[in-house]
Amino acid sequence: MSVTIKDVAKKANVAPSTVSRVISDSSRISEKTKRKVRKVMEEMGYHLNINGRVLVRQSTQTIGIVMKNSSSHSLHNPFFFEVLRGISNVCHEHQYSINLTTGDSEEAIFQDVVHMVQGKRVDGIVVLYSKEDDKVVPYLQEQNFPFVMIGKPLLYSGNIMYVDNDNVQASKEVTDFLFQRGHRNIGFVGGDFHFEVTNARLSGYQLSLMEHGREKREEWIKHMELDNQDANKVVAELLDLPNRPSALVITDDYQALSIMQALQSKGITVPDDISIVCFNDTIISKLSNPSMTTVDTQSYQLGYASASSLIELLTNEEMMKRSIIIPTNIIERDSSTRLNNPVG
Structure with missing residues (x-):
């Protein structure tokens, strides 16, 4: 027989409603209690019934990721890999999956986004760029679909959540x-x-x-x-x-x-x-x-903060949209040197 929420609650000595709130990562539950309940869940081999949760909450438990270029092109650059690692770790913590755009052109990527939204394949989207003449962000705004950008928004109307460096x-x-x-x-x-x-x-x-x-x-x-x-x-x-x-x-x-x-x-x-x-x-x-x-630029943190913000937006309807600026610092290595006799 599979382990139930009631089984976990009994062993953890908490109410079944507490276990449910831990699963949804409710802010009403202390971190100490969350750690205790999650440990019991792991020990007992409890696995969330995602299909049942989807039906009850009308949620896919999936976040869409819109790449700057095709995924094969973007992932050649380790920056995007680090951003995705940050997003992935947040999704793992909150039991979300990831759906990447795979189109090999701007139009194909846009169509991927349309399919995500119209097909109800994702609950929200992280857009990994900010670009002139972009079709994705205006479309998401028109559809009133939850999203967060990595990069400062350009001339879009409305309040847009974003994560960026200065x-x-x-x-x-x-x-x-x-x-x-x-x-x-x-x-x-x-x-x-x-x-x-x-x-x-x-x-x-x-x-x-x-x-x-x-x-x-x-x-x-x-x-x-x-x-x-x-x-x-x-x-x-x-x-x-x-x-x-x-x-x-x-x-x-x-x-x-x-x-x-x-x-x-x-x-x-x-x-x-x-x-x-x-x-x-x-x-x-x-x-x-x-x-x-x-x-x-703390690329991992850019991804982590963007996914955290999106999941908070999805789970807290009263959340005020905000922007997050991730600090930067210069790391001096060997590709630069001091000129003793400046010219010009």
């Missing part, structure tokens, strides 16, 4: 870091400028330039996607300049690795010939050669 300030600080180490000619390499995160980091870079009395030079600001062809093109264009940067701010350490490899293929040494700083502090920045100076 990317403007973080980028300004890491550009200041280079100025403090004697660099004067500092370039910027960003991803797709349709995404809010790229523009926020560009804004921070520009603020630092202004504060240090340096004019923005368009030829030092480059755009690239994730592939090595873009990195080779960016590096070729920078090396062809009569006055090239002594340092680069790169908006993602996955892109930074591609840039470093392209520089090395041209005989340019990092950091002796050019310094590099980047963002996210994934495993790439630790294991690259040289290891990368980077802004730790």
Whole structure:
């Protein structure tokens, strides 16, 4: 016979209603009691009847995840893997499953979202980006469907819950870091400028330039996607300049690795010939050669906070929507160096 809630309640010496509240992670139950009841559940091999719970609550116990690109493309970047790890751990704690978009184009991803919503396949959605001309977020708003964004919302109407870093300030600080180490000619390499995160980091870079009395030079600001062809093109264009940067701010350490490899293929040494700083502090920045100076954006916490906020929104109808800013810090490694005789 399967173990019931009453069996768990009897062994834990609590009321069956307490066990039910522990299962739903009610805030009315103390953490001490939750730990005791969960331990008994584990010892007795109690498993929640998800199908029955779905019927009673009209809940799928599933959260949808909308990827920035196709899942195969996005998961090449360890940043998204860390975000998903944070989301997954929250879902495990609350007994939710995850449903990822798998489309290989923006339209296909949007259709995945429509199927999630119209087919009642998920209870809520975490959107892993903020982007101009995006169809997903306006659609979720029109459907009044629960969602949380990772990234600051753009020109959408209404109160949107989101989790983000202060990317403007973080980028300004890491550009200041280079100025403090004697660099004067500092370039910027960003991803797709349709995404809010790229523009926020560009804004921070520009603020630092202004504060240090340096004019923005368009030829030092480059755009690239994730592939090595873009990195080779960016590096070729920078090396062809009569006055090239002594340092680069790169908006993602996955892109930074591609840039470093392209520089090395041209005989340019990092950091002796050019310094590099980047963002996210994934495993790439630790294991690259040289290891990368980077802004730790706490990608796991971005995922964890977004999923926690969404589940709270789903379980507490009176919850006030809010934004959460995850702090950042600079981790200095070997890809940046101090210039003793600044030029320019």
